[in-house]
Amino acid sequence: MSLESRVTDIIIDKLGVKPEQVTMEAQFDTDLGADSIDQYELIMGFEDAFGLRIDEEEATKLTTVGKVVNYLREKDLEQ
């Protein structure tokens, strides 16, 4: 499964949004309706799924689906 698909699945599962809403440009807050705790839980979900810790400063920058994918790709976590 590609990195994008894994990230997308986590987002769909956590936020209960439709797959077509989860574009790379989608903003978690405005486009996907995630409040601040939802976003914190998403970060936790990514950490669990990919086995890493994302520090608070990095986490606050991960505001779109694409940014998360790029961040994880840079961490060389694609499997």
Add this chain to the structure above:
Amino acid sequence: MKRLAVVTGAARGIGYSISEKLVRSGWSVAGCDVLEDDLMTASDKLGDSFSPWVLDIADEGAVRETTGRIEKELGPVFGLVNNAGVTRDGLIMRMEKNDWDLVLNVNLTGAFLMCRAFSRGMLRQKEGSIVNISSVVALLGAPGQVNYVSTKAGLLGLTRALSREFAARNIRVNAVAPGFIETEMTRELSEKVREDYANRVPMKRMGQPENIADAVHFLLDDISSYITGVVLPVDGGLTT
């Protein structure tokens, strides 16, 4: 498996009584305190379901380290009781900033640090109950205790704010406001002062630590599963 609760200030007084009640009700308790000897005595009395953790909750690094070890060694934490508190009484004119800082650091900042430490785990398991031990003085005020009263009122703010932050995540946050309770802290007062206290209470007697323990157990347990953000006075009618 027994559910795990962390109780601060567990070595003596109300904290010990809370720990005892929880252990008897089938919980495991990680009891934190700075009073090492008293904590070990408590541990001897409460048996295997109680584990002692020497911890100064005002020390951010120590809180991070100890709470991490508790979760690692004992598993997920479902209950947190922020009970630890100190007093440094005095009229405001004579109150040193040190006395203000110490009481704030332990009573209020300590509770914040403990809440923060276990929030992540509670969010992950989508279950948790936090009980902050405030005081009737948060509602009534008390002369000679501007530091202590400010922290106890602050705990009510913490309780209400955090209850809203976590309400949709099945994590409840409540406060208990004890009235005049017979503990090591109040036993130091003179007989006359204690009698005066008792006479101000509509029920005409001081409360026992067990009265607080019962209220805390109620708020930790699923029996109160639709209650969050409340302040429950346990005070013989003092604040009515």
